[in-house]
Amino acid sequence: MANVVLLAGGVGGGKFAHGLQARIGERLTVVVNTGDDLERHGLPIWPDHDSVLYNLANKDDRERGWGLRDETWGVSEQLERLGQETWFRLGDRDIATHLIRAELLRAGTRPTEVARRLGVAFGIAARILPMADEPIRTLVRTDAGWLEFQEYFVHRHQADEVREVRFAGAEAAAMSWEVSTAIGSADAILIGPSNPIVSIGPILAVPGIADTIAEARRRGTPVAAVSGIVGGKALRGPADRMLASLGHEPTALGVARIYAPFVDALVIDHADASLAPAIESLGLRVKVTDTIMTDDAARARLAGEVLEFAVAR
């Protein structure tokens, strides 16, 4: 096994990336969703990138499920005292990341290079690539109108039904040469157990990425996804409700139908074993295993199994 590219969103993608890094180290490149990025208190926040970064650095907070371990909240508490809106909570250690990023970006550094430097600062082995250097913003249409993603996700606690999704700016963006090279030289391409609509969807919407993956498949590069829907439920977040409200089946089979044009294999949980024949009838190979990553060992085990399965045909 040589080079692997993983497409990933935030939490689930971060855990799976960490497992892969435990297996293959620097041969892993993670292409992360940037559609959730936002600005808060003038700071550029990259939630999915940072989830992956903190997981790869083994500094993610396992209880809270987001942000850094051993976090403190001095800045946010003071911002609140001073009358600022703080629905998007930022930890003090986390803010250090945002400050470094803000300074680099303001000096004109490309996001791809900013991500590289943050990776160096955190001492991670794998490489994280933003899906594009241009700003792309995921917007969701709800009964309250079009909302920015974090407005829907964090501020309104995913209470709204999502009627439509779009990736503003995607048409003006372009795959970076780093993403192009990584996909082109990958021995396997994986899609993490992330929300297919708003975590993986934006990545595949970047002009060039889906085509480059399709080209790699034609040359024989295996492409496998892991379902983030288990037993009809998202392990975290609103993916199940979002699939349903957008007219998809909120199951691993629904995920399979979305990914069928892009992948040749899907990894699903034991809980969904009965769906395997239906998924196979879509033309996908299926592996059934335990996909819940409860600890480091489970992360690495799942990563190893997915890797083996992806290249097994």
Next chain:
Amino acid sequence: MANVVLLAGGVGGGKFAHGLQARIGERLTVVVNTGDDLERHGLPIWPDHDSVLYNLANKDDRERGWGLRDETWGVSEQLERLGQETWFRLGDRDIATHLIRAELLRAGTRPTEVARRLGVAFGIAARILPMADEPIRTLVRTDAGWLEFQEYFVHRHQADEVREVRFAGAEAAAMSWEVSTAIGSADAILIGPSNPIVSIGPILAVPGIADTIAEARRRGTPVAAVSGIVGGKALRGPADRMLASLGHEPTALGVARIYAPFVDALVIDHADASLAPAIESLGLRVKVTDTIMTDDAARARLAGEVLEFAVAR
């Protein structure tokens, strides 16, 4: 007593401003030095403004002598872990101020308006005005060359002898209408116990300010200064050494000679009572009192005495 304008630098000026506010509340306007301002980690830091702000809000740390009380250091410690230079330490609560300021400035808000909003957020009665909206940077020439002020002051611990001082950008700056109006309508103008060279010097170097003060004096507005040099020593900071290396006498008399063109009265400490005749011979009225502000009561007492003395002639 109606309206008072105080020209002030950081720590000593902040304490004295706090005492004045205890006496006259919202009738106090503090014009602060901005020559020490700098950018760290992409954040605009206004050390003298914030010292005055935190003192006026009664949130200044009395033991450390700078910054906010009950401060934590999560961001700075993490920045250091990530390989950033952190010789200019920023507390977490303090960073909230810088974030709010950065966002306002980046949106095009004038520094004078930014200061007003920060004053509102901290709930202070007095008003703080930056000496100018344009950037002015105090530079000091040392045997190591020209240094930015905080490089000399914080990073190099004031170890260098100061051979020359200049205020880069002053010639291109202009007194704001707020400063002009405040001075023009003041019933007394005071100069706090700040460093005459690098705290008060920059304020008087802003085109228009010294002239407007002179005009107010011609109309009869009293102008009084408090010596920050007591017994030949600065209470804090390098003012004594700086006066000496720039050819001034490092005493209250040296301070009197610098301020003589601008003021008609000087307040000095009991320790310097013997200098009173020499100062009076410069044409200044002199008041001798206890100028050390050890607690809130001392701040308010000194402020009251200086006010009374200033308008007493």
